[in-house]
Each structure stands twice: as structure tokens, then as C-alpha cells.
Amino acid sequence: MSDIHALSGAYAVDGLDGPEREQFESHLEHCPVCEAEVGSFVEAACLLGETVSSPAPAHLRAQVLRDITTVRPLPPIARISHIRPRDRRRFPALVAAAAAVIALGAGGAIFHPWSPDPSGPPSAGSSIDQVVHASDAERYVKDLHNGSSTTLVRSPSLGKTVVRTTGMAAPPAGMAYELWYDRDGKYVPAGLLQAGEHTLLLDGDAGAASGAAITLEPATGSDVPTMTGDNPLVSFTFEQT
Amino acid sequence: MFQSVPTGASSTKGAPVVPDLAELLLLSGRADENAFAALYDATSSRVFGLALRVVRDPAQAEEVVQEAFLEIWRTASRFDPDRGSPLAWLLTIVHRKSVDRVRSAEASTRRDTSYHQQNQPVEHDATAEAAHASLEAHRVRTALATLTRVQREALELAYFGGYTHTEVARMLDLPVGTAKTRIRDGLIRLRDTMGVGA
Numbered sequence: 001m002s003d004i005h006a007l008s009g010a011y012a013v014d015g016l017d018g019p020e021r022e023q024f025e026s027h028l029e030h031c032p033v034c035e036a037e038v039g040s041f042v043e044a045a046c047l048l049g050e051t052v053s054s055p056a057p058a059h060l061r062a063q064v065l066r067d068i069t070t071v072r073p074l075p076p077i078a079r080i081s082h083i084r085p086r087d088r089r090r091f092p093a094l095v096a097a098a099a100a101v102i103a104l105g106a107g108g109a110i111f112h113p114w115s116p117d118p119s120g121p122p123s124a125g126s127s128i129d130q131v132v133h134a135s136d137a138e139r140y141v142k143d144l145h146n147g148s149s150t151t152l153v154r155s156p157s158l159g160k161t162v163v164r165t166t167g168m169a170a171p172p173a174g175m176a177y178e179l180w181y182d183r184d185g186k187y188v189p190a191g192l193l194q195a196g197e198h199t200l201l202l203d204g205d206a207g208a209a210s211g212a213a214i215t216l217e218p219a220t221g222s223d224v225p226t227m228t229g230d231n232p233l234v235s236f237t238f239e240q241t
Numbered sequence: 242m243f244q245s246v247p248t249g250a251s252s253t254k255g256a257p258v259v260p261d262l263a264e265l266l267l268l269s270g271r272a273d274e275n276a277f278a279a280l281y282d283a284t285s286s287r288v289f290g291l292a293l294r295v296v297r298d299p300a301q302a303e304e305v306v307q308e309a310f311l312e313i314w315r316t317a318s319r320f321d322p323d324r325g326s327p328l329a330w331l332l333t334i335v336h337r338k339s340v341d342r343v344r345s346a347e348a349s350t351r352r353d354t355s356y357h358q359q360n361q362p363v364e365h366d367a368t369a370e371a372a373h374a375s376l377e378a379h380r381v382r383t384a385l386a387t388l389t390r391v392q393r394e395a396l397e398l399a400y401f402g403g404y405t406h407t408e409v410a411r412m413l414d415l416p417v418g419t420a421k422t423r424i425r426d427g428l429i430r431l432r433d434t435m436g437v438g439a
Binding site: 017044064067074 | 270278289293307314315316329336344375378381382385404405427431438
């Protein structure tokens with residue numbers, strides 16, 4: 001694929017199929033230019049629908065309105081906003097389970113995209129590379145409404161996790177994004193993303209954790225997550241090995 | 242009927258009340274069935290018209306419309322007004338379902354059919370004529386006229402025909418890989434002429 005950006009138009013009109021579509025969707029996850037372009041193309045393409053508008057058969061209305069009584073609308077995904085003053089409360093073990101449900105319901109994906117690195121055993125290069133190319137690397141992606149995205153790659157065999165954010169707003173002054181491992185329903189600190197940082201190798205044993213989360217905390221970090229405002233901003237549940 | 246529905250514009254006496262689709266989607270996401278009924282009434286012609294144009298068979302179009310509105314109801318809370326217009330969000334769901342339906346249902350003979358054989362005019366009836374008269378449709382047709390013939394044909398084959406860009410290239414006798422460029426150029430032209438997606 002010499003120029004994957006050139007597929008943006010075809011993608012916007014559902015003119016890609018199978019592997020090409022998957023390839024382009026993967027590309028979209030880290031190309032905000034293409035994402036914006038696809039958005040503008042979708043707006044234009046949908047105008048074409050105006051030229052073929054045709055009244056629906058009358059009986060369809062009652063059918064549709066009856067159908068929706070059998071299905072529950074999905075709840076909204078959490079949005080990032082500034083923390084509002086609220087009572088602190090301990091983070092109960094049950095919320096981890098609820099967060100996991102939200103994570104899965106919001107389309108959190110679990111898959112193993114990398115085949116074993118053919119160039120040989122992992123070198124003494126970046127630990128982040130080792131995690132990302134580990135043979136048992138698990139990749140989780142969560143998108144938030146504001147256009148930001150968080151990718152988490154965990155290698156149980158290496159016991160390490162890498163987190164990368166894309167398009168995440170800079171934390172307010174004096175604040176930072178803190179990473180947490182979920183250990184038996186309790187969140188333990190796993191690192192801090194300061195302003196301008198987007199990639200982090202988490203502290204601690206990834207193998208012992210059942211999930212991870214990100215909250216907005218004071219820049220010096222907290223020992224327990226501050227459960228106010230929109231925290232946790234993002235949470236992940238790991239595959240049970 | 243629209244009196245209880247949030248409107249995008251303040252209504253003067255006798256002026257038509259225009260539903261605010263974004264607001265209706267927001268309320269639908271909160272399981273407000275009245276708001277969803279209003280959303281249906283405001284969009285069903287465009288939804289059905291698009292499905293019908295792509296799948297061609299009216300019975301299948303009805304099924305696509307049902308499936309689409311069900312998904313719109315189920316995922317209404319996922320609509321993000323910062324990412325695009327509510328109508329585009331709706332029609333994207335409809336279009337995807339229509340294309341999936343027509344691709345999975347068809348026999349391989351359709352893929353071998355040349356463009357000119359396929360391009361028989363769809364039957365017009367009185368209601369379609371009324372749609373043709375709509376102001377917005379007129380504006381879109383005017384904008385489409387600014388595309389080159391190949392751009393327009395490629396775009397229409399992809400969007401209305403549900404063909405992949407490689408199939409479009411074959412149907413228009415274009416070199417492999419050039420249809421996607423025509424489609425993209427056509428969309429750029431259409432977008433800029435209509436002034437959307439800014």
C-alpha cells in the first residue's frame with residue numbers, strides 16, 4: 001500500500017471491502033488528517049441522498065416505533081471535562097466491574113495484532129518496543145467522544161504495559177494524567193503522564209493486574225484515584241489468561 | 242405534532258417548525274420515544290430513499306430502514322455533534338447497511354456487468370418527482386454538475402451502486418487504482434462547492 005491516504009474518499013462512501021477497509025480503519029486510528037478528511041467527505045456524500053429522497057411506506061412508521069420498544073439505547077461514553085468539586089469517595093471494588101462493562105460496551109477491542117518479530121529475539125532496545133512486539137502482546141483501544149484515543153498494549157509474559165494517548169487534551173495547569181493498575185478491585189499507582197507526554201511504560205507488574213485506568217490528578221500524583229468529575233476517564237479490563 | 246419537540250429555530254406564527262435533529266438524537270439516547278418518532282418523521286424520506294436507491298428492491302429497502310432506525314435508536318447516545326452533522330451520522334448508518342445488504346445478496350454476475358448495462362434509469366413516480374423538486378436536491382445536482390463526468394460517474398457508482406473502488410475502475414474501464422482518486426477528487430469538489438465539512 002504505497003499511499004493509504006488516497007483511500008479516504010473510497011472509504012467515506014463505503015467503497016472499501018474486507019482487508020483494505022480494515023487496513024484503512026487501522027490507519028485512521030493514528031492519522032487525524034485522514035480522519036478529518038473522511039468526516040468532511042461523509043458530510044458531502046450524504047448530500048447525495050437528497051437527490052433520491054422518497055417517502056417511506058406508511059406502515060413502516062408503526063413498525064419502527066414498535067421495534068424500538070424492544071431495545072434499550074446504549075448509555076453515553078464518558079466525556080472529559082474539568083473536575084468539579086465533589087465529595088471524595090473511596091473507589092469501591094464493584095465500580096471496577098461496572099467500568100469493565102462500560103469498557104466492553106463502548107467497543108473496547110481486544111486482539112493480538114503482532115506476529116512474532118522475525119528479526120530475532122528482542123534486543124536491548126527500548127522496553128516499550130519489547131512490550132509492543134512481544135509474542136503475547138494484547139492491544140486495547142478506547143476512543144473518547146472528544147476525538148482522543150488511548151491505546152494500551154500489555155504483555156503478560158514481560159509483565160509490562162505501554163499506554164499511548166492520541167489527541168488527548170493537555171491536562172489543566174498543575175494536573176497530570178495518572179495511570180493505575182486494577183489489582184483485585186483496588187487501583188494502585190502505575191505512572192504519570194505529564195503535560196506533553198503521550199507514551200508511558202507503566203510501573204509495576206502487568207501480569208498481576210486485572211485492568212488499568214487513567215484519571216486526572218494533581219501533577220505530583222495521588223496514592224488513590226480522585227473519584228470526582230469524569231474520573232476514571234478511561235478504563236480497561238484485561239483478557240483473563 | 243412538532244409542538245413538543247425542541248426546534249432549531251424560533252418559530253413565528255404560521256412559519257414551519259424545523260426539528261433540531263441533534264437535540265432529537267440526544268433525547269432519543271435517553272430513551273425518549275416521542276423524540277425518536279419526531280426524528281423518524283423528519284428523516285424517513287431520506288433514509289428510505291437512499292436505501293431504495295442502493296438495494297433497489299422495495300421490500301429489502303424496508304428491511305434496511307427498519308434495521309437502520311433500530312441501530313440509530315440503540316446508538317443515539319454515541320452521536321457526537323463535534324464530529325459531524327446528525328443527518329450525516331444517520332445516513333452513514335443507512336448507507337453502510339444498504340451496501341452490506343446488496344453486496345452479500347448479489348450473485349457474481351452483477352460484478353461482471355458493464356457500467357452501461359447497469360445504468361438503467363430507476364423508475365420515477367410522482368413522489369420521486371416531488372423529491373426532485375426539493376431545493377436542496379437542486380443545489381446538490383448543481384454542485385454535481387461541476388464534477389468531471391468520470392468523477393461523477395465514479396462517485397455515483399460507489400455511493401449509489403455500492404461498488405468497491407476496484408469494481409468501479411473495471412466498470413468504467415479505468416486503469417486499476419485510479420477510481421479511488423476520481424472518487425476522492427469528486428468528493429473534494431462536491432464538498433467545497435456545497436461548503437460542508439469545514
